[in-house]
Amino acid sequence: MSTTTHRITLIGLGTIGMSMAALHLSRDNTIVDVFDTRPDFEDYLVKTLPSFLASPNSETGSHPGEVASLVSSGRLNIHSSLATACASATIVQEQGPENLDFKRSIWKRVESLAPASAHFWTSTSGIAASAQQQQLQDKTRLLVVHPFNPPHIMPLLEIVPAPETSPERVEFAREYFSIPGSRHRPVVIRKEIPGFVGNRLAFALLREACHLVQEDVVTAKDLDTILMASLGPRWAGNGVFESYQQGGGEGGIGAFLDKLGGTMQEVWDGLGQVSVAEVKEKVVQQTDEAYGTSISEETRWKKEERLREFLKVQTQRY
Amino acid sequence: MSTTTHRITLIGLGTIGMSMAALHLSRDNTIVDVFDTRPDFEDYLVKTLPSFLASPNSETGSHPGEVASLVSSGRLNIHSSLATACASATIVQEQGPENLDFKRSIWKRVESLAPASAHFWTSTSGIAASAQQQQLQDKTRLLVVHPFNPPHIMPLLEIVPAPETSPERVEFAREYFSIPGSRHRPVVIRKEIPGFVGNRLAFALLREACHLVQEDVVTAKDLDTILMASLGPRWAGNGVFESYQQGGGEGGIGAFLDKLGGTMQEVWDGLGQVSVAEVKEKVVQQTDEAYGTSISEETRWKKEERLREFLKVQTQRY
Structure with a gap:
């Protein structure tokens, strides 16, 4: 699995989203597509992402040239439309507002834009996958991947499927975070419950x-x-x-x-x-x-x- | 305070007691007197204490000669009677059975044997000082000093006075564990409550x-x-x-x-x-x-x- 290239679309690049971008970019088999609705998104990303990417031993944590080099090498693509962001995704992961209506409508739109095989991951800390998937044609593809702050450092990822999520989709997410050498520790939660574990x-x-x-x-x-x-x-x-x-x-x-x-x-x-x-x-x-x-x-x-x-x-x- | 020599009597040398002995012996201004009722006490101490005293970088953790050298230098005194163990104490600290009758009767005996100025500390995790002090003439001298296992390493000491314990006795205990360079962190709990904090x-x-x-x-x-x-x-x-x-x-x-x-x-x-x-x-x-x-x-x-x-x-x- 580690030889396959994964293409991850991130929707919502607040603090958790930036940290998630850094997590995915720290691996050598990923391409990351990012989308956010804030008007100054590109400037904000160029300014903010470097401090999440810097090596732990860096004195300042600031490498302003790093985003430009990730973009020019094709590892990072900055999008101004959801459609282009999702077009080639292996995985679509959202860190948007914690609001059920938002989650339902974004997944409905994403389903119409992303490849039929793409995995849908929500970083929510509070809204179960079974509630978010209501407007999807294919309810088997959505699951919670709940990180702990900051995800690019903290090892835990709680994988919380809905009853309708397919076991293969759960196993794919668990395996994604289990590659040898990864410091991350995915744990599958067996039942949906408020606050997860x-x-x-x-x-x-x-x-x-x-x-x-x-x-x-x-x-x-x-x-x-x-x-x-x-x-x-x-x-x-x-x-x-x-x-x-x-x-x-x-x-x-x-x-x-x-x-x-x-x-x-x-x-x-x-x-x-x-x-x-x-x-x-x-x-x-x-x-x-x-x-x-x-x-x-x-x-x-x-x-x-x-x-x-x-x-x-x-x-x-x- | 750190220039005063404290003489600490430990009653009950199970695992917590051994670790407490190591804690007190790690300081340079202490003499430790130990007493336990088990028949093979001295052999047991000689065999068990070294692994608590060993330096963190030791390969084996075993220094069988160390107890003998502590005894010969006068830093450690092994007693076969409670009376001699308590006779010169600055502090008497018990790690005996978690049993109210035992606690009450041991403190009554200790009060008749130790100097009138000696501080009485109980390492209990469950029996409040106010319950233990019932048979004391001077109820102001007893307080809980609850360690976390293993106390020679774990920094926390919960100091839990009874309403009748004197503030000076509380402050003495807090200061004892607060000397510069100590890794220990004493915290005074303001009210007696089951399980402390x-x-x-x-x-x-x-x-x-x-x-x-x-x-x-x-x-x-x-x-x-x-x-x-x-x-x-x-x-x-x-x-x-x-x-x-x-x-x-x-x-x-x-x-x-x-x-x-x-x-x-x-x-x-x-x-x-x-x-x-x-x-x-x-x-x-x-x-x-x-x-x-x-x-x-x-x-x-x-x-x-x-x-x-x-x-x-x-x-x-x-």
């Missing part, structure tokens, strides 16, 4: 975090310190089940649940059942106070470098 | 993880992959509030909650409300299948080295 886990933890701040058990900043000083590095090294399997001593997670099941049930039964509306004010106030309300490009760049370092440590085999 | 956050995520496995949305192994490929490395770099502050774009976590509050509330309202008993069978079966039921010393050692590497990346300032 990654965000459900994040939101479950966040709800309790908001509850503890709301109840003055801990400040937002101290809670972040707790997470970074314990669970973050633990779960960067091993998942939650593997951690309890190994932390439980003899007998693994079964023994752990036998020993601590009472405490765990007490905590589960007492978890905060808060609403977004009731926790928002205090959480926003404490978070703004702790971190300020803006982040510089330089800081963002250094954070991304650190994320790459974590992932390098993570993939050290033993 | 770290385990509440872990258990909140674990409950949803168990629910998703129980409902066949994802396998235990795939869920672990999802966590390692997204939230683990993210939260190793920044806490949950800081991550949303910066991932929310302009306007930070406030804008994020405005934009995604509907989806988040839908996920919050739909989180699994499962019991330990109903999820246990499938979770244990899938976890055993994915990881086996035992872990070799060598693998454990390599995992610890990787954890140290994550923490090294984490403390790179920017």
